[in-house]
Amino acid sequence: MKTKVTKEEGQIIVAFTGRLDTPAAQEANPVINPLLDEADKTIILDCKEMSYISSSGLRIFLTLRKAAEDKGGKIIIQNINDDIRSVFMMTGFLNLFEIR
Amino acid sequence: MSKTNLLDAHCQAILQEYKDKLPVFQDAETNILALLKHTLKEAGIHLASVESRIKTEDSLCGKLERKGSKYKSLADITDILGVRLITYYIDDVDKVATAIERLFDVDWENSIDKRKIHDIDSFGYVSLHYVCSTEGFPFRFEIQMRTVLQHAWANLDHDTGYKSGVEIPKRYLRSMSRLAGMLELIDEEFSKIRSELTDYRRKVQKLVASGNLDEVPLDLDSFRSFLELDPFRQINKKIAAVNQAEIQEVSLLPYLAVFKGIGCKTLGDIHNIINDSFEGAYQIACYQMGLTDLDIVSSSVGPQNLCIAYILKRGWGKGGVRYFFDLLNGKEKSNEIVAEMIVEQAKEMPFMNLQ
Secondary structure (H helix, E strand, O other): OEEEEEEEOOEEEEEEEEEEOHHHHHHHHHHHHHHHHHOOOEEEEEEEEEEEEOHHHHHHHHHHHHHHHHHOOEEEEEOOOHHHHHHHHHOOOHHHOEEO | OOHHHHOOHHHHHHHHHHHHHHHHHHHHHHHHHHHHHHHHHHOOOOEEEEEEEEOOHHHHHHHHHHHHHHOOOHHHOOOOEEEEEEEOOHHHHHHHHHHHHHHOEEOOOOOEEHHHOOOOOOOOOOOEEEEEEEOOEEEEEEEEEEEHHHHHHHHHHHHHOOOOOOOOOHHHHHHHHHHHHHHHHHHHHHHHHHHHHHHHHHHHHHHHHHOOHHHOEOOHHHHHHHHHOOOOHHHHHHHHHHOOOEEEOOOOOOHHHHHHHOOOOEHHHHHHHHHHHHHHHHHHHHHHHOOOOOOEEEOOHHHHHHHHHHHHHOOOHHHHHHHHHHHHHOOOOHHHHHHHHHHHHHOOOHHHHOO
16 A cells, blocks of 8 residues: 655645555555644545555544544545445545546 | 824823823723623624724824813823624624623713704714723723614715714705615614514414414424424334334425425424325335445435425426425436436335225
């Protein structure tokens, strides 16, 4: 699992590659945590190369969403595959994010 | 030549006193503002804004130049420190006034309720001014209370260059009076609407609490009251139990549009969906989550599955489920994919195959 952060023109893009399972989520945390301070911006979570998301992965997304809500920022999830969309749907999180 | 040089010795003395006492005024400004903000917040009065200012040296010179002989000392000038409290509603001006009467000593002789001194043929839409004093501060200060619209009027009035009571060209008088009347009417209407809404909310809360849900029309107020009863708690707990999942509480207000969209007219209709589709909602969760290790769900999952079960049971099929997601997430192509998947899954669920 790889998590790559790029910043451009007032927005932050976080690209996930591989399976965002529990060990991967632990690895991703040090990359994601500094972004909580920048949650007043638009943060795009690019899932184009993500093949799986676990509860731990969902919690990362939710932590970012909470920070964005508090700071007036925005979280956008893009390029999710049908399996991951289905996880968001079955857990009731689909309508909490802007997904495109 | 500076304005100061135009003043006589008496006015110069007042001006010097002003300069000496400026820090005292600044301290008082901070303390009075803090006290006002705290008290009004505690009283549940929401203000549009709180403004304050200490008269500038220039402005004081102008005043002394015009009518300096009227004042024996600085203490006779009541508006060195001025505070302005702007409310949203006209009723709140009186509430703010009552709070101020309790907090400070009001100098009634010098305070004016300009709202009550209007001539029938004058124009203007004016506010309430109190001259106050408080322990530990040896000067009087002025507090103006007005609504947002009174404030707008005051600014427009000032901009036209005509103060209330001053003769203005007759051709403008009628227009200005009409405008002032209109603002006064709007202020009163806003207050009336707020009172009626408060009454309506109380009535709805009573009906919801008494369980007469069929009598409560579905709208934002009634739905909020309904959500306070935590109506989806049971289904959420049952779904969460499938994987011993943690429930993340989220706002369920977006479901107002969904329930309305699928035909609910009263809270009773939602209550019926909860009862009639409970088993179906649970079966959907079991089917979807049973073979996963997902141990987190949002509190939205209960109403979501209830709506889906209700829609499928009524035979609205893929189009109905897609419509549900359109209402919830906005129209998106992907809603079609999710709907197709759910309809496919549901074919195997017992609630869909019961006669």
